[in-house]
Amino acid sequence: MSLVRAESLKAYYITKAYGVERVVKAVDNVTLEVRENEILGIAGESGCGKSTLMKTLLGIVQPPLTVVGGRVVYTVDGKDVDVTAASPQELEGVRWRHVSYVPQGSMNVLNPVRRIKHTFRDFVAHRVQRMSQAELVKWAAEHLKSLGLPPEVLNAYPHQLSGGMKQRVTIALATLLKPKVIFADEPTTALDVIVQRGVIQLLSRIQREEKNSLVLVTHDMGVHAHLTHRIVIMYAGKVIEEGSTAKIFSAPQHPYTQYLIGSLPVIGDKEYRVSAPGNPPRLDRPLTGCRFVDRCPKAMPQCRQAAPALVETGKDHKVACFLVSPEEEKESA
């Protein structure tokens, strides 16, 4: 069963300056679902629309970002909630309880002049029925303890904590109300390897214990290999491959995914590695055909005329490439 669904989602950045309209198609016809009890990874280069997709899935859509087509649906207690059409009050009702969010660079989201326990208080003040300070500290301490963090941090100010500790406190905040789905946007990007390992361990432990779902956006394929169950590969605003983590790493089918996996350096192997040549296309120009065609070593004439559809090629494995399937993408309204 799915908890969050995106159906033919199109989210564009539309700006107007001096009468010139500029449209950046950051998320272009994306369909995906977040299932129960899974860790879903979203991978791709910077600028491929990962973060925009996440914002749209969370319903944080503010101009110039506009949802042009499609919709996002949450399944809350068996009922569907259309997030793209929901009122702010309805969204407030599902946020943090049904879906929560660990933002990018989240070690800087803690208020520097307030102790951690006051940040916890600010966070729950409007969301939970009134409770005394002592009750709240007890609750927060228990929650931190269950995540393996020292409850003493509640009395600390953010500057007294290391980057990894701040990041884990932010994760503790996001999981306090036991959400069904946690969205994490590059949760480990600014961290060092050892701290990153600690944060990954924390995330997978929460998922294991709570049996909720985690959506992890990062460009680090190593993190995906360690944490996720399924991976969605994005390129220039589109999903180009989707499948189980084991499949994506052992038998990637899209040429871009093959580059992505093949270019990763490994300690103990000094063999020369090539990355995909060239640059991704500009998303503010009209694009026809496959987005990867200019960098693809196996490009065919057909690839320039129409975009390939994302088709199922095996159990839980979908690819959008004419080498795999001749089906063209249908333009939905």
Next chain:
Amino acid sequence: MPEQASLLSVKELSRVFILRSGLTRTRIAAVNRVSFELAAGRPEIFSIVGESGSGKSTLARMLLGLLEPSEGKIIYKGRDVTAIRRRRDRLAFMKEVQPVFQNPFDTFNPLKKVETYLYETVYNFGMTDNVREADRIIDDALRAAGLSLVEVKGRYPNELSGGQLQRAAVARALITQPSLIIADEPVSMMDASLRMSVVNLFKELKERLGVTVIYITHDLATAYYVSDRIVVMLRGNVVEQGPVEKVLAAPLHPYTRLLKESVPKPDPKDKWEGEVKLATSEGVEYARAGCKFAGRCPYVQDACIREAPPDVEFDGRIVKCHRVEEIASGTAQPAQNGSAPPEALRSPKAGSQAG
């Protein structure tokens, strides 16, 4: 050691920062007695790796002459760089040693065209006064970095991708035909595919132009991929240094081992086992008298907590550890209770002395 044979020789370099708050003073040795040597005429890629807060960037800033060392010497081609006072000598040194910084979008002013910086570098270092000659020098440098003047001319930083911009930053550094490039986290803002293209560029510079590169990073996988020798830093101290094939492929210091183990391998079948212990606060580790890693080390002994470990030469590398020989031979027993002594959460002030 004959001075002529070395390109850059760093001797017992230290930098101490003093943090004052109220009446207490905390002394933080961001770089503590670091020594290494780069040979002349033998270009190499020399990596400095460590966590954030390990003193990597402080070391880089001292090498570039942007920060004065508290103690120690930096000798470049037989000359003490820290003693340079005259502007002309300073300029000659800057011409030889060029930086590449972390985030290319911060390096270039968004309101100026990218080429402005390239021309400025040409004129400021007196490469030429002739515009056409300047064009040629810039084009050569850009081509060495995989770009060309036609691609860059007239464009603002936002019109280039991150990878192109970082290449332009490398090209700018190449204009003065330096012998040494110091790249401080040049790929940490980039994703995997761009990372490899920049890292491959360094490899090319070394092989084709004979430039020595000091590559500062926390990405161990690319460090292993490009470098010849490596230095691992922890809280201002070099804990292990030597050829990369030894230090990263078969690390001896427990910290290097932990670092290597913690790099997530891009292989879903090879996942971590066991939980990792994290430092709660950097200040506590900096203030520790003995080995800075004692709070997290599985092999910790009383001696590790009491006194700083010596530099031990072992198996072609230098390791800062009391128990390196036992660890290498596999006879070292982990601490009795299986984990290091508990480290209470303390503020960085806890280890300070009243001043």
